[in-house]
Amino acid sequence: MSYLHNIGQYFLMIKEMFRKPTKWSVMRHLIFKDIDDLIINSIGIVAFIAFFVGGVVTIQTALNISNPLIPKSLVGFATRQSVILEFAPTFISVIMAGKVGSFITSSIGTMRVTEQIDALEVMGINAINYLVFPKFIALMLYPFLISIAMFLGILGGMAACVFGGFASLDDYIAGVQMDFIPFHIVYAFIKTFVFAFLLATIPSYYGYYMKGGALEVGKASTTSFVWTSVAIILLNYILTQMLLS
Protein backbone atom coordinates (compact mmCIF):
# COMPACT_ATOMS: atom_id res chain seq x y z
CA MET A 1 0.00 0.00 0.00
CA SER A 2 2.65 2.50 0.99
CA TYR A 3 4.73 1.45 -2.05
CA LEU A 4 1.80 2.19 -4.32
CA HIS A 5 1.26 5.48 -2.56
CA ASN A 6 4.92 6.41 -3.09
CA ILE A 7 4.86 5.46 -6.74
CA GLY A 8 1.68 7.45 -7.33
CA GLN A 9 3.05 10.47 -5.54
CA TYR A 10 6.29 10.17 -7.53
CA PHE A 11 4.43 10.36 -10.85
CA LEU A 12 2.34 13.28 -9.61
CA MET A 13 5.56 15.05 -8.72
CA ILE A 14 6.86 14.51 -12.25
CA LYS A 15 3.67 15.94 -13.69
CA GLU A 16 3.89 18.91 -11.32
CA MET A 17 7.49 19.50 -12.43
CA PHE A 18 6.28 20.60 -15.86
CA ARG A 19 3.38 22.75 -14.64
CA LYS A 20 3.74 26.50 -14.12
CA PRO A 21 7.40 27.00 -15.04
CA THR A 22 9.63 29.34 -13.05
CA LYS A 23 10.65 32.60 -14.71
CA TRP A 24 13.43 31.87 -17.21
CA SER A 25 15.80 34.54 -15.91
CA VAL A 26 15.77 32.80 -12.53
CA MET A 27 15.66 29.25 -13.88
CA ARG A 28 18.75 29.86 -16.03
CA HIS A 29 20.87 30.50 -12.96
CA LEU A 30 19.48 27.44 -11.20
CA ILE A 31 20.33 25.25 -14.18
CA PHE A 32 23.92 26.51 -14.36
CA LYS A 33 24.35 25.97 -10.65
CA ASP A 34 23.05 22.41 -10.90
CA ILE A 35 25.23 21.64 -13.91
CA ASP A 36 28.16 22.71 -11.78
CA ASP A 37 27.08 20.75 -8.68
CA LEU A 38 25.90 17.59 -10.40
CA ILE A 39 27.98 17.21 -13.58
CA ILE A 40 31.19 19.23 -13.35
CA ASN A 41 31.81 18.22 -9.74
CA SER A 42 31.45 14.55 -10.65
CA ILE A 43 33.96 14.48 -13.50
CA GLY A 44 36.92 13.76 -11.19
CA ILE A 45 35.50 10.76 -9.38
CA VAL A 46 33.95 9.31 -12.55
CA ALA A 47 37.26 9.64 -14.43
CA PHE A 48 39.20 8.04 -11.59
CA ILE A 49 36.86 5.08 -11.21
CA ALA A 50 36.50 4.53 -14.95
CA PHE A 51 40.22 4.50 -15.60
CA PHE A 52 41.10 2.02 -12.89
CA VAL A 53 38.13 -0.30 -13.23
CA GLY A 54 38.78 -0.37 -16.99
CA GLY A 55 42.29 -1.52 -16.13
CA VAL A 56 41.02 -4.23 -13.79
CA VAL A 57 38.54 -5.54 -16.38
CA THR A 58 41.46 -5.92 -18.79
CA ILE A 59 43.67 -7.70 -16.27
CA GLN A 60 40.88 -10.10 -15.26
CA THR A 61 40.10 -10.93 -18.89
CA ALA A 62 43.75 -11.44 -19.76
CA LEU A 63 44.34 -13.72 -16.77
CA ASN A 64 41.36 -15.86 -17.70
CA ILE A 65 42.50 -16.43 -21.25
CA SER A 66 45.10 -19.15 -20.94
CA ASN A 67 44.37 -20.94 -24.20
CA PRO A 68 47.10 -19.97 -26.73
CA LEU A 69 44.62 -20.45 -29.61
CA ILE A 70 42.57 -17.45 -28.52
CA PRO A 71 43.95 -14.27 -30.10
CA LYS A 72 45.48 -11.67 -27.78
CA SER A 73 43.29 -8.97 -29.28
CA LEU A 74 40.33 -10.51 -27.45
CA VAL A 75 41.45 -8.62 -24.34
CA GLY A 76 40.74 -5.30 -26.05
CA PHE A 77 37.46 -6.58 -27.45
CA ALA A 78 36.20 -7.81 -24.07
CA THR A 79 37.19 -4.61 -22.32
CA ARG A 80 35.40 -2.49 -24.92
CA GLN A 81 32.22 -4.55 -24.70
CA SER A 82 32.00 -4.58 -20.95
CA VAL A 83 32.89 -0.92 -20.56
CA ILE A 84 30.48 0.38 -23.20
CA LEU A 85 27.56 -1.94 -22.53
CA GLU A 86 27.48 -2.17 -18.76
CA PHE A 87 30.31 -0.67 -16.81
CA ALA A 88 30.04 2.96 -17.96
CA PRO A 89 26.27 3.36 -18.18
CA THR A 90 25.11 1.10 -15.32
CA PHE A 91 27.93 0.75 -12.82
CA ILE A 92 28.81 4.46 -12.91
CA SER A 93 25.10 5.31 -12.53
CA VAL A 94 24.85 3.27 -9.35
CA ILE A 95 27.86 5.15 -8.01
CA MET A 96 26.23 8.41 -9.04
CA ALA A 97 23.08 7.36 -7.19
CA GLY A 98 25.28 7.56 -4.12
CA LYS A 99 27.13 10.75 -4.96
CA VAL A 100 24.63 12.91 -6.86
CA GLY A 101 21.58 11.21 -5.36
CA SER A 102 22.47 11.79 -1.74
CA PHE A 103 23.50 15.35 -2.57
CA ILE A 104 20.10 16.04 -4.14
CA THR A 105 18.12 14.38 -1.33
CA SER A 106 20.01 16.09 1.43
CA SER A 107 19.95 19.53 -0.14
CA ILE A 108 16.22 19.41 -0.90
CA GLY A 109 15.52 17.67 2.42
CA THR A 110 17.35 20.39 4.34
CA MET A 111 15.25 22.97 2.55
CA ARG A 112 12.17 21.04 3.64
CA VAL A 113 13.09 20.85 7.33
CA THR A 114 14.20 24.49 7.53
CA GLU A 115 10.90 25.57 5.93
CA GLN A 116 12.61 26.99 2.83
CA ILE A 117 10.21 24.97 0.68
CA ASP A 118 7.28 26.41 2.63
CA ALA A 119 8.75 29.85 2.01
CA LEU A 120 8.77 29.16 -1.75
CA GLU A 121 5.21 27.87 -1.67
CA VAL A 122 3.97 30.80 0.37
CA MET A 123 5.25 33.08 -2.36
CA GLY A 124 3.16 31.14 -4.87
CA ILE A 125 6.15 29.50 -6.53
CA ASN A 126 5.83 25.99 -7.91
CA ALA A 127 8.50 24.57 -5.60
CA ILE A 128 8.75 21.26 -7.47
CA ASN A 129 9.44 23.01 -10.74
CA TYR A 130 11.85 25.39 -9.03
CA LEU A 131 13.83 22.61 -7.34
CA VAL A 132 13.58 19.54 -9.54
CA PHE A 133 13.36 20.86 -13.09
CA PRO A 134 16.87 22.42 -13.12
CA LYS A 135 18.30 19.12 -11.86
CA PHE A 136 16.48 17.28 -14.62
CA ILE A 137 17.90 19.65 -17.27
CA ALA A 138 21.40 19.55 -15.76
CA LEU A 139 21.37 15.75 -15.85
CA MET A 140 20.54 15.81 -19.56
CA LEU A 141 24.31 16.43 -19.78
CA TYR A 142 24.89 13.14 -17.98
CA PRO A 143 25.69 11.27 -21.24
CA PHE A 144 28.69 13.57 -21.53
CA LEU A 145 29.94 12.19 -18.22
CA ILE A 146 29.30 8.63 -19.36
CA SER A 147 31.20 9.25 -22.62
CA ILE A 148 34.19 10.29 -20.55
CA ALA A 149 33.81 7.11 -18.50
CA MET A 150 33.70 4.98 -21.67
CA PHE A 151 36.77 6.63 -23.13
CA LEU A 152 38.78 6.50 -19.92
CA GLY A 153 37.70 2.94 -19.15
CA ILE A 154 39.05 1.73 -22.46
CA LEU A 155 42.17 3.88 -22.03
CA GLY A 156 42.71 2.44 -18.55
CA GLY A 157 42.37 -1.03 -20.02
CA MET A 158 44.97 -0.18 -22.60
CA ALA A 159 47.42 1.09 -20.01
CA ALA A 160 46.94 -2.01 -17.84
CA CYS A 161 47.30 -4.29 -20.85
CA VAL A 162 50.52 -2.73 -22.08
CA PHE A 163 52.16 -2.20 -18.69
CA GLY A 164 51.13 -5.63 -17.48
CA GLY A 165 52.51 -7.19 -20.66
CA PHE A 166 49.29 -9.10 -21.42
CA ALA A 167 49.17 -8.07 -25.08
CA SER A 168 50.80 -5.53 -27.35
CA LEU A 169 49.34 -2.09 -27.92
CA ASP A 170 48.51 -3.04 -31.52
CA ASP A 171 46.66 -6.18 -30.41
CA TYR A 172 44.65 -4.24 -27.87
CA ILE A 173 43.69 -1.54 -30.37
CA ALA A 174 42.80 -4.15 -32.98
CA GLY A 175 40.57 -5.77 -30.34
CA VAL A 176 38.89 -2.50 -29.44
CA GLN A 177 38.03 -2.00 -33.13
CA MET A 178 36.93 -5.59 -33.77
CA ASP A 179 33.29 -6.35 -34.74
CA PHE A 180 32.07 -2.93 -33.70
CA ILE A 181 28.25 -2.69 -33.63
CA PRO A 182 27.10 0.96 -33.67
CA PHE A 183 23.75 0.02 -32.09
CA HIS A 184 25.57 -0.86 -28.88
CA ILE A 185 26.44 2.81 -28.50
CA VAL A 186 22.80 3.74 -29.13
CA TYR A 187 21.72 1.18 -26.54
CA ALA A 188 24.21 2.53 -24.01
CA PHE A 189 23.04 6.10 -24.47
CA ILE A 190 19.35 5.23 -24.30
CA LYS A 191 20.11 3.65 -20.94
CA THR A 192 22.14 6.66 -19.91
CA PHE A 193 19.24 9.04 -20.58
CA VAL A 194 16.82 6.86 -18.65
CA PHE A 195 19.23 6.62 -15.71
CA ALA A 196 19.79 10.39 -15.82
CA PHE A 197 16.05 10.88 -15.43
CA LEU A 198 15.95 8.49 -12.46
CA LEU A 199 18.98 10.18 -10.89
CA ALA A 200 17.30 13.57 -11.08
CA THR A 201 13.82 12.59 -9.93
CA ILE A 202 13.99 9.76 -7.36
CA PRO A 203 16.39 11.54 -4.98
CA SER A 204 14.39 14.75 -5.41
CA TYR A 205 11.25 12.85 -4.48
CA TYR A 206 12.80 11.56 -1.25
CA GLY A 207 14.07 15.01 -0.34
CA TYR A 208 10.89 16.86 -1.20
CA TYR A 209 8.43 14.64 0.64
CA MET A 210 10.53 13.96 3.72
CA LYS A 211 9.24 14.81 7.17
CA GLY A 212 11.11 15.46 10.40
CA GLY A 213 14.46 17.01 11.23
CA ALA A 214 18.17 16.75 10.51
CA LEU A 215 18.33 13.07 11.48
CA GLU A 216 15.61 12.22 8.97
CA VAL A 217 17.54 14.05 6.23
CA GLY A 218 20.31 11.47 6.69
CA LYS A 219 17.85 8.59 6.64
CA ALA A 220 16.14 9.97 3.55
CA SER A 221 19.49 10.11 1.73
CA THR A 222 20.10 6.44 2.47
CA THR A 223 16.61 5.40 1.39
CA SER A 224 16.95 7.48 -1.73
CA PHE A 225 20.24 5.75 -2.63
CA VAL A 226 18.71 2.31 -2.14
CA TRP A 227 15.66 2.97 -4.30
CA THR A 228 17.52 4.85 -7.00
CA SER A 229 19.92 1.91 -7.38
CA VAL A 230 17.07 -0.58 -7.39
CA ALA A 231 15.30 1.41 -10.11
CA ILE A 232 18.50 1.65 -12.17
CA ILE A 233 19.22 -2.08 -11.93
CA LEU A 234 15.62 -3.05 -12.75
CA LEU A 235 15.33 -0.71 -15.72
CA ASN A 236 18.73 -1.87 -16.89
CA TYR A 237 17.37 -5.41 -17.01
CA ILE A 238 14.18 -4.40 -18.80
CA LEU A 239 15.94 -2.17 -21.34
CA THR A 240 18.57 -4.79 -22.11
CA GLN A 241 15.89 -7.39 -22.69
CA MET A 242 13.94 -5.01 -24.91
CA LEU A 243 16.78 -3.52 -26.94
CA LEU A 244 19.34 -6.28 -27.32
CA SER A 245 17.49 -9.57 -27.53
Add this chain to the structure above:
Amino acid sequence: MIEVNDIHKSFGDAKILKGISTTFEKGKTNLVIGQSGSGKTVFLKTLLGLYTPDQGSIIYDGTDYSDLSTDEKSNLRSKMGMVFQGSALFDSMSIAENVKFPLRMFTKQSKSEMNDRVDLVLKRVNLGDAHNKLPSEASGGMQKRVAIARAIVNQPKYLFCDEPNSGLDPKTATVIDNLIQEITHEYDITTIINTHDMNSVMEIGQKIIFLKDGFKEWEGSNKNIFKTDNEAVTDFVYSSDLFKRVQKMYLEEDQ
Protein backbone atom coordinates in the same frame (compact mmCIF):
# COMPACT_ATOMS: atom_id res chain seq x y z
CA MET B 1 -9.33 41.73 5.44
CA ILE B 2 -9.22 38.05 6.29
CA GLU B 3 -12.26 36.24 7.68
CA VAL B 4 -11.81 32.91 9.39
CA ASN B 5 -14.88 30.73 9.89
CA ASP B 6 -14.78 27.80 12.26
CA ILE B 7 -11.53 26.21 11.13
CA HIS B 8 -10.46 22.82 12.41
CA LYS B 9 -7.14 21.09 11.85
CA SER B 10 -5.83 17.75 13.09
CA PHE B 11 -2.61 15.86 12.52
CA GLY B 12 -3.54 12.18 12.74
CA ASP B 13 -5.41 11.84 16.01
CA ALA B 14 -4.12 15.07 17.50
CA LYS B 15 -6.66 17.88 17.21
CA ILE B 16 -4.69 21.11 17.05
CA LEU B 17 -7.26 23.70 15.97
CA LYS B 18 -10.76 23.09 17.30
CA GLY B 19 -12.99 25.61 15.58
CA ILE B 20 -11.59 29.12 15.40
CA SER B 21 -13.56 32.05 13.96
CA THR B 22 -12.45 35.65 13.79
CA THR B 23 -11.85 38.60 11.50
CA PHE B 24 -8.55 40.33 10.81
CA GLU B 25 -8.99 43.85 9.54
CA LYS B 26 -6.92 45.81 7.06
CA GLY B 27 -4.54 48.51 8.22
CA LYS B 28 -4.41 47.08 11.73
CA THR B 29 -1.82 44.99 13.51
CA ASN B 30 -3.61 41.80 14.52
CA LEU B 31 -1.93 39.68 17.16
CA VAL B 32 -2.33 36.00 17.88
CA ILE B 33 -1.06 35.20 21.34
CA GLY B 34 -0.97 32.07 23.45
CA GLN B 35 1.38 29.73 25.20
CA SER B 36 3.98 27.65 23.44
CA GLY B 37 2.21 24.72 21.80
CA SER B 38 -1.21 26.37 21.76
CA GLY B 39 -1.38 26.13 17.96
CA LYS B 40 -0.32 29.62 16.83
CA THR B 41 2.03 28.42 14.13
CA VAL B 42 -0.43 25.82 12.87
CA PHE B 43 -3.13 28.52 12.77
CA LEU B 44 -0.94 30.90 10.78
CA LYS B 45 0.16 28.20 8.35
CA THR B 46 -3.46 27.22 7.83
CA LEU B 47 -4.32 30.84 7.02
CA LEU B 48 -1.50 30.86 4.48
CA GLY B 49 -2.73 27.69 2.84
CA LEU B 50 0.31 25.62 3.79
CA TYR B 51 -2.04 23.36 5.74
CA THR B 52 -5.52 22.64 4.41
CA PRO B 53 -8.15 23.00 7.13
CA ASP B 54 -10.21 19.85 7.79
CA GLN B 55 -13.29 22.02 8.15
CA GLY B 56 -14.19 25.70 7.89
CA SER B 57 -13.31 28.46 5.46
CA ILE B 58 -10.84 31.30 5.07
CA ILE B 59 -11.93 34.33 3.11
CA TYR B 60 -9.44 36.83 1.71
CA ASP B 61 -11.14 40.14 0.89
CA GLY B 62 -14.29 38.35 -0.15
CA THR B 63 -12.68 35.40 -1.93
CA ASP B 64 -12.92 31.96 -0.38
CA TYR B 65 -9.45 30.40 -0.62
CA SER B 66 -10.78 26.89 -1.23
CA ASP B 67 -12.76 28.10 -4.28
CA LEU B 68 -9.62 29.17 -6.11
CA SER B 69 -7.84 27.18 -8.84
CA THR B 70 -4.17 26.28 -8.33
CA ASP B 71 -3.04 29.20 -10.47
CA GLU B 72 -5.33 31.65 -8.71
CA LYS B 73 -3.98 30.42 -5.41
CA SER B 74 -0.41 31.05 -6.59
CA ASN B 75 -1.46 34.48 -7.71
CA LEU B 76 -3.00 35.32 -4.35
CA ARG B 77 0.06 33.97 -2.57
CA SER B 78 2.41 36.21 -4.50
CA LYS B 79 0.67 39.05 -2.61
CA MET B 80 1.50 37.50 0.77
CA GLY B 81 4.61 38.02 2.82
CA MET B 82 5.55 35.57 5.53
CA VAL B 83 8.16 35.66 8.26
CA PHE B 84 8.68 32.10 9.49
CA GLN B 85 9.45 31.31 13.09
CA GLY B 86 12.80 29.86 12.00
CA SER B 87 13.41 32.59 9.37
CA ALA B 88 13.58 30.06 6.48
CA LEU B 89 16.14 32.03 4.49
CA PHE B 90 17.50 30.42 1.33
CA ASP B 91 20.91 29.36 2.53
CA SER B 92 22.49 29.19 -0.90
CA MET B 93 21.86 32.92 -1.43
CA SER B 94 23.41 35.98 0.15
CA ILE B 95 21.30 38.24 2.34
CA ALA B 96 20.76 40.75 -0.46
CA GLU B 97 19.80 37.95 -2.87
CA ASN B 98 17.31 36.58 -0.36
CA VAL B 99 15.61 39.95 -0.12
CA LYS B 100 15.75 40.47 -3.87
CA PHE B 101 14.23 37.06 -4.57
CA PRO B 102 10.51 38.06 -4.55
CA LEU B 103 11.31 41.00 -6.82
CA ARG B 104 13.14 38.77 -9.29
CA MET B 105 10.27 36.32 -9.23
CA PHE B 106 7.28 38.61 -9.46
CA THR B 107 8.28 41.98 -10.91
CA LYS B 108 9.73 43.25 -14.16
CA GLN B 109 11.97 45.78 -12.44
CA SER B 110 15.43 46.51 -13.81
CA LYS B 111 18.50 45.41 -11.86
CA SER B 112 19.15 48.87 -10.48
CA GLU B 113 15.53 49.37 -9.42
CA MET B 114 15.66 46.06 -7.56
CA ASN B 115 18.98 46.91 -5.91
CA ASP B 116 17.65 50.29 -4.79
CA ARG B 117 14.59 48.67 -3.28
CA VAL B 118 16.71 46.02 -1.53
CA ASP B 119 19.01 48.74 -0.11
CA LEU B 120 16.03 50.67 1.17
CA VAL B 121 14.37 47.72 2.84
CA LEU B 122 17.59 46.42 4.38
CA LYS B 123 18.24 49.89 5.82
CA ARG B 124 14.78 49.89 7.35
CA VAL B 125 15.58 46.72 9.28
CA ASN B 126 18.96 48.15 10.31
CA LEU B 127 20.98 45.89 8.03
CA GLY B 128 22.42 48.46 5.66
CA ASP B 129 25.83 46.81 5.50
CA ALA B 130 25.17 43.06 5.51
CA HIS B 131 24.33 42.58 1.83
CA ASN B 132 26.96 40.02 0.96
CA LYS B 133 26.87 37.83 4.04
CA LEU B 134 25.39 34.37 3.74
CA PRO B 135 22.52 33.52 6.12
CA SER B 136 24.80 31.02 7.88
CA GLU B 137 27.17 33.88 8.68
CA ALA B 138 24.43 36.05 10.20
CA SER B 139 23.25 35.94 13.81
CA GLY B 140 19.77 34.66 14.64
CA GLY B 141 18.47 38.17 15.12
CA MET B 142 19.95 39.31 11.83
CA GLN B 143 18.32 36.36 10.07
CA LYS B 144 14.95 37.37 11.53
CA ARG B 145 15.38 40.87 10.20
CA VAL B 146 16.40 39.59 6.78
CA ALA B 147 13.26 37.44 6.79
CA ILE B 148 11.18 40.52 7.56
CA ALA B 149 12.89 42.46 4.79
CA ARG B 150 12.18 39.61 2.37
CA ALA B 151 8.53 39.50 3.41
CA ILE B 152 7.91 43.21 2.87
CA VAL B 153 10.14 43.95 -0.10
CA ASN B 154 7.43 43.41 -2.70
CA GLN B 155 4.75 45.35 -0.80
CA PRO B 156 2.45 42.48 0.09
CA LYS B 157 -1.29 42.87 0.70
CA TYR B 158 -1.16 40.37 3.54
CA LEU B 159 1.71 40.09 5.98
CA PHE B 160 2.12 37.14 8.34
CA CYS B 161 4.79 37.08 11.01
CA ASP B 162 5.48 34.10 13.24
CA GLU B 163 7.22 35.54 16.29
CA PRO B 164 9.09 38.22 14.35
CA ASN B 165 10.95 39.53 17.39
CA SER B 166 11.73 36.46 19.43
CA GLY B 167 15.47 36.18 19.93
CA LEU B 168 16.05 39.89 19.44
CA ASP B 169 17.33 42.33 22.03
CA PRO B 170 14.57 44.59 23.45
CA LYS B 171 15.66 47.59 21.44
CA THR B 172 15.73 45.83 18.08
CA ALA B 173 12.50 44.06 18.99
CA THR B 174 10.82 47.42 19.44
CA VAL B 175 12.26 48.68 16.16
CA ILE B 176 10.84 45.64 14.41
CA ASP B 177 7.43 46.01 16.04
CA ASN B 178 7.25 49.65 15.04
CA LEU B 179 8.43 48.84 11.53
CA ILE B 180 5.68 46.25 11.09
CA GLN B 181 3.11 48.67 12.42
CA GLU B 182 4.30 51.50 10.19
CA ILE B 183 4.19 49.33 7.11
CA THR B 184 0.76 48.06 8.01
CA HIS B 185 -0.61 51.60 8.27
CA GLU B 186 1.38 53.00 5.37
CA TYR B 187 0.30 50.42 2.81
CA ASP B 188 -3.00 49.56 4.45
CA ILE B 189 -2.26 45.83 4.54
CA THR B 190 -3.70 43.02 6.64
CA THR B 191 -1.07 42.00 9.16
CA ILE B 192 -1.22 39.02 11.49
CA ILE B 193 1.51 38.49 14.05
CA ASN B 194 2.08 35.50 16.31
CA THR B 195 3.80 36.42 19.51
CA HIS B 196 4.16 35.74 23.19
CA ASP B 197 6.04 38.95 23.81
CA MET B 198 4.12 41.23 26.19
CA ASN B 199 5.98 44.30 24.93
CA SER B 200 4.54 43.70 21.48
CA VAL B 201 1.12 43.13 22.96
CA MET B 202 1.22 46.49 24.68
CA GLU B 203 2.77 48.36 21.80
CA ILE B 204 1.06 47.07 18.69
CA GLY B 205 -1.87 44.94 19.90
CA GLN B 206 -4.64 46.77 18.07
CA LYS B 207 -6.51 43.51 17.88
CA ILE B 208 -5.58 40.44 19.86
CA ILE B 209 -6.87 36.90 19.84
CA PHE B 210 -5.77 34.54 22.57
CA LEU B 211 -5.45 30.85 21.67
CA LYS B 212 -5.59 28.09 24.22
CA ASP B 213 -5.54 24.37 23.42
CA GLY B 214 -6.77 25.02 19.90
CA PHE B 215 -9.69 27.24 20.91
CA LYS B 216 -10.03 31.00 20.70
CA GLU B 217 -10.21 31.73 24.41
CA TRP B 218 -10.46 35.49 24.26
CA GLU B 219 -10.54 38.37 21.78
CA GLY B 220 -9.90 42.07 22.38
CA SER B 221 -7.16 44.66 22.19
CA ASN B 222 -4.27 46.02 24.26
CA LYS B 223 -6.75 48.52 25.70
CA ASN B 224 -8.72 45.86 27.54
CA ILE B 225 -6.37 42.89 27.89
CA PHE B 226 -5.17 44.15 31.28
CA LYS B 227 -8.72 44.59 32.51
CA THR B 228 -10.18 41.25 31.52
CA ASP B 229 -11.13 38.76 34.18
CA ASN B 230 -10.63 35.78 31.90
CA GLU B 231 -8.37 33.64 34.03
CA ALA B 232 -6.38 32.05 31.21
CA VAL B 233 -5.60 35.48 29.78
CA THR B 234 -4.59 37.05 33.09
CA ASP B 235 -2.52 33.98 33.79
CA PHE B 236 -0.69 34.51 30.52
CA VAL B 237 -0.40 38.28 30.82
CA TYR B 238 0.85 38.26 34.39
CA SER B 239 3.12 35.26 33.99
CA SER B 240 6.19 37.45 33.84
CA ASP B 241 7.57 38.61 37.16
CA LEU B 242 7.78 42.16 35.97
CA PHE B 243 4.09 42.32 35.23
CA LYS B 244 3.21 40.63 38.49
CA ARG B 245 5.18 43.30 40.32
CA VAL B 246 3.50 46.04 38.30
CA GLN B 247 0.12 44.52 39.10
CA LYS B 248 0.97 44.29 42.80
CA MET B 249 2.15 47.88 42.77
CA TYR B 250 -1.16 49.03 41.28
CA LEU B 251 -3.13 47.00 43.80
CA GLU B 252 -1.17 48.50 46.68
CA GLU B 253 -1.69 52.00 45.28
CA ASP B 254 -5.41 51.36 45.09
CA GLN B 255 -5.62 50.41 48.74
